[in-house]
Amino acid sequence: MQASFSTRLAALASTVLLAGLAATAAPRAHAAWEPTKPVEFVVPAGTGGGADQMARLIQGIVVKHSLMKQPMIVVNKSGGAGAEGFLDVKGAKGDPHKLVVTLSNLFTTPLATGVPFNWRDMTPVSMMALDNFVLWVNAETPYKTAGDYLAAVKAGGANKFKMGGTGSKQEDQILTVGIEKATGAKFIYVPFKGGGEVAVQLVGKHIDSTVNNPIEAVAQWRAGQLRPLCVFDDKRMPYPAKITDKQSWQDIPTCKEAGVPTAYTMLRGVFMPPGVSKDQVDFYVNLLKKVRETPEWKDYMEKGAFNQTSMDGDKYFQWLGAAEQQHRELMKSAGFISQ
Numbered sequence: 001m002q003a004s005f006s007t008r009l010a011a012l013a014s015t016v017l018l019a020g021l022a023a024t025a026a027p028r029a030h031a032a033w034e035p036t037k038p039v040e041f042v043v044p045a046g047t048g049g050g051a052d053q054m055a056r057l058i059q060g061i062v063v064k065h066s067l068m069k070q071p072m073i074v075v076n077k078s079g080g081a082g083a084e085g086f087l088d089v090k091g092a093k094g095d096p097h098k099l100v101v102t103l104s105n106l107f108t109t110p111l112a113t114g115v116p117f118n119w120r121d122m123t124p125v126s127m128m129a130l131d132n133f134v135l136w137v138n139a140e141t142p143y144k145t146a147g148d149y150l151a152a153v154k155a156g157g158a159n160k161f162k163m164g165g166t167g168s169k170q171e172d173q174i175l176t177v178g179i180e181k182a183t184g185a186k187f188i189y190v191p192f193k194g195g196g197e198v199a200v201q202l203v204g205k206h207i208d209s210t211v212n213n214p215i216e217a218v219a220q221w222r223a224g225q226l227r228p229l230c231v232f233d234d235k236r237m238p239y240p241a242k243i244t245d246k247q248s249w250q251d252i253p254t255c256k257e258a259g260v261p262t263a264y265t266m267l268r269g270v271f272m273p274p275g276v277s278k279d280q281v282d283f284y285v286n287l288l289k290k291v292r293e294t295p296e297w298k299d300y301m302e303k304g305a306f307n308q309t310s311m312d313g314d315k316y317f318q319w320l321g322a323a324e325q326q327h328r329e330l331m332k333s334a335g336f337i338s339q
Helices: 004-030 050-064 082-088 107-113 144-156 171-183 195-203 212-220 278-290 295-303 313-334
Strands: 038-043 070-077 098-102 121-131 132-139 164-166 188-192 226-231 266-272
Touching: 038 050, 050 070, 050 098, 050 121, 050 278, 050 295, 082 098, 082 107, 107 171, 107 195, 107 295, 107 313, 121 278, 121 313, 132 144, 132 212, 144 171, 144 226, 164 171, 164 195, 164 226, 164 278, 171 188, 171 313, 188 195, 195 212, 195 226, 212 226, 266 278
Parallel strands: 038 070, 038 098, 164 188
Antiparallel strands: 098 266, 121 266, 132 226
16 A cells, blocks of 8 residues: 555656646747847948948947847848848848848839839838938028028029939938928939038038938038038937037927928838748847947937937838838929839
8 A cells, every 4th residue: 555655656746747847848949039040131221321330330239248149240232222132131031030221212212213122021120210311501601590591592593502412312312302392492402422422512512501411410510610400300309418519419400490391300220021920020129129228329329319219010010101101202292203
């Protein structure tokens, strides 16, 4: 009887032990997904630009803070105004080891070129921030406000004032068209290769104004060569540190405040290829949240005077649809859509 009881007790103990082991092993069997090989981070633009800078910053933060076991490799694929990079990601269906950082060429390139691509061909992961645009003039001009400057442009008539910008049928020219539609002013749009060159041309008075991003003209503003008139956002930039002796980014009025009812911000977001799983998307959503919490990211946001709006999930998807429609309407009115 005693032996029988002991046998039963041993069997019960074994059952409890096996159940405990199974319970311990279960979470491991269903562990959250993470990359198993290097992750390629595609930049659909050239080296040195805003998208490239952001991708390499994210790469550096991930490495510094050990946020991912596998390495992240930045690859520039700028051909066809970014179409090369987007089509590469579109064609990598189901590959969770590929990301792409986007800017507004996500919308403008397919609309302007007819390339067979749409943002819905990829998987939205996260909006990292929005990049602001500022109306700049040479500091030696008499224009103190956006209203003063645009009144002079209207009084001067067409073919007199030159607006410099980066590229053709891209963000700077689209914003210029938006200003014209909202105010009745008319510009000669002069394209250049990059924002740095645009700022130099304005300092040299070869053009009359620009709509450069803050980071592209801050050095010339600090040096007293350029003057910011307004920011094309719904709210002022929330950065009180002085850039010049008298002004901070926060001191620049919105264009709406200045009587120019035009707003435009540029997406800085991350996507994955189509056909990836929710667990795979969630991994990168959480990774990028950790990136945005680091002091390096916050410092970058302030130095570039970014709009720090971020989002993911359904909210991000809905924002993308609205932004696509905004670009379609602006480009259609400007005659920029490929037939």
